[in-house]
Amino acid sequence: MALSTPPGAGALAVVRLSGPDAIRITQALFSKKNLAAQPGHTVHYGTLRDPESHVVLDEVVVALYRGPRSYTREDVVEISGHGSDFIVRQIMAALLRQGARLAEAGEFTKRAFLSGALDLAQAEAVADLIAADSALSHQVALNQLRGGFSDELRGLRARLVQFAALLELELDFGEEDVEFADRTGLGRLLAEVQGVVAGLLRSFELGNVIKNGITTVIAGRPNAGKSTLLNALLREERAIVSATPGTTRDFIEDEVTIDSLRFRFVDTAGLRDNPADEVEAIGVRRTRERIGQAALLLYVFDLTELTPADVQADIAELTATLPSLPVLAVGNKLDLATPAQLAAFREWDSKRQEVALISAGQRRGLEELQAALLGQVRGAGLAGTGTSTIVTNVRHARALEVAVQHLGAVREGLGLGRGTELLAADLRHALAALGEITGEVSSDDLLTSIFTQFCIGK
Ligand code: GDP
Numbered sequence: 114m115a116l117s118t119p120p121g122a123g124a125l126a127v128v129r130l131s132g133p134d135a136i137r138i139t140q141a142l143f144s145k146k147n148l149a150a151q152p153g154h155t156v157h158y159g160t161l162r163d164p165e166s167h168v169v170l171d172e173v174v175v176a177l178y179r180g181p182r183s184y185t186r187e188d189v190v191e192i193s194g195h196g197s198d199f200i201v202r203q204i205m206a207a208l209l210r211q212g213a214r215l216a217e218a219g220e221f222t223k224r225a226f227l228s229g230a231l232d233l234a235q236a237e238a239v240a241d242l243i244a245a246d247s248a249l250s251h252q253v254a255l256n257q258l259r260g261g262f263s264d265e266l267r268g269l270r271a272r273l274v275q276f277a278a279l280l281e282l283e284l285d286f287g288e289e290d291v292e293f294a295d296r297t298g299l300g301r302l303l304a305e306v307q308g309v310v311a312g313l314l315r316s317f318e319l320g321n322v323i324k325n326g327i328t329t330v331i332a333g334r335p336n337a338g339k340s341t342l343l344n345a346l347l348r349e350e351r352a353i354v355s356a357t358p359g360t361t362r363d364f365i366e367d368e369v370t371i372d373s374l375r376f377r378f379v380d381t382a383g384l385r386d387n388p389a390d391e392v393e394a395i396g397v398r399r400t401r402e403r404i405g406q407a408a409l410l411l412y413v414f415d416l417t418e419l420t421p422a423d424v425q426a427d428i429a430e431l432t433a434t435l436p437s438l439p440v441l442a443v444g445n446k447l448d449l450a451t452p453a454q455l456a457a458f459r460e461w462d463s464k465r466q467e468v469a470l471i472s473a474g475q476r477r478g479l480e481e482l483q484a485a486l487l488g489q490v491r492g493a494g495l496a497g498t499g500t501s502t503i504v505t506n507v508r509h510a511r512a513l514e515v516a517v518q519h520l521g522a523v524r525e526g527l528g529l530g531r532g533t534e535l536l537a538a539d540l541r542h543a544l545a546a547l548g549e550i551t552g553e554v555s556s557d558d559l560l561t562s563i564f565t566q567f568c569i570g571k
Contacts, residue, residue, distance in 0.1 A: 222567055284533055
């Protein structure tokens with residue numbers, strides 16, 4: 114049993130029970146009807162009373178699901194009452210006295226997995242779906258929940274299992290020199306599976322972007338207007354805006370969704386050649402570190418202070434070790450710039466480097482800036498089409514890496530004419546790694562580490 118809606122005051126609170134006694138325990142509090150005689154997928158309005166004190170607890174609606182046609186495949190009852198912590202506590206205390214126990218984090222989903230209603234990748238998608246906050250991350254999680262990813266893996270695995278079985282059979286024949294598994298066919302299949310798995314691994318980079326956002330570092334000289342820009346993008350005053358150079362010392366991270374892509378903006382301390390004091394020197398060093406982790410760099414500068422050559426030199430310095438990092442130059446303080454200054458950058462923009470001209474302070478040019486950001490991201494291949502399978506989970510990516518390695522070892526072994534025993538062992542490892550993703554191969558530790566990350570009540 115658990116509260117499945119967020120705690121605190123709300124219109125509704127849903128307490129969920131799962132297990133063979135769920136209906137009996139609910140009936141002990143419920144005023145009307147013989148719940149035990151009701152079919153599944155029905156709802157019942159009535160009063161909940163404490164069976165010992167007979168105090169009325171709440172007017173509720175009880176939804177009944179009978180196993181196996183339920184989330185966990187067990188009998189499930191969902192009691193929707195009024196969203197008050199006090200009422201919920203009273204109801205749960207009364208249910209506990211009737212023999213219910215509190216669910217652990219993710220226990221309903223874990224039971225769904227253990228009963229075979231969901232495989233492991235699907236169960237993990239439940240958590241992703243709850244956390245999804247953009248159209249793309251939602252779409253990817255939903256595809257995984259519906260089993261798209263699992264089906265693809267199971268298909269690959271099933272074909273490998275056939276060969277593995279033939280290899281095992283050869284081992285059973287021991288001394289006799291028989292070959293049941295066609296080596297050429299196995300080689301071809303391995304190459305194909307390895308290709309698919311490598312493709313899934315590549316999609317992880319994109320999956321990471323979809324799930325965690327595109328890390329976009331905002332850098333530039335002090336007073337260029339970086340904090341003002343971040344505020345304008347966030348449409349709220351989060352960063353500290355000050356007129357004294359070099360005062361943004363902490364990193365401020367925030368997320369903005371543009372056209373269903375999530376950008377995680379990181380504002381940095383201003384970059385200066387000769388930082389005035391030690392604290393700022395540390396800030397500058399950390400800025401460079403952050404740029405190293407960025408998927409995209411927004412270089413912000415003051416249009417009234419720098420020439421195109423200055424900007425180019427700054428960008429070249431910032432990205433010296435990161436030649437492939439996409440950079441968008443943002444010329445700020447459009448409102449103060451002279452026509453000659455603007456003309457210089459417009460010409461530069463048309464010839465060399467894309468520059469977005471904005472006024473962060475007056476919130477001008479922000480739509481063009483957003484369009485340019487999207488252009489950079491799409492150009493860098495960071496935005497997917499959302500149709501093919503995308504790996505978003507670190508655990509899955511690790512397992513795929515292990516699988517690729519072992520598949521490679523089998524192929525190598527085939528090429529070198531290694532004995533069946535070695536081939537079979539590597540193939541077993543590869544199969545185990547693929548099976549770990551969907552939970553065909555799992556351990557208690559693995560399950561615990563996955564499900565304890567869930568919220569209680571799911
Ligand atoms: P940072 O050091 O790069 O983070 O710069 P800030 O965002 O703190 O801005 C420095 C100063 O420039 C502040 O006084 C801002 O109000 C001002 N500022 C920022 N954007 C604009 C703009 O578009 N036009 C004008 N006129 N001033 C701006």
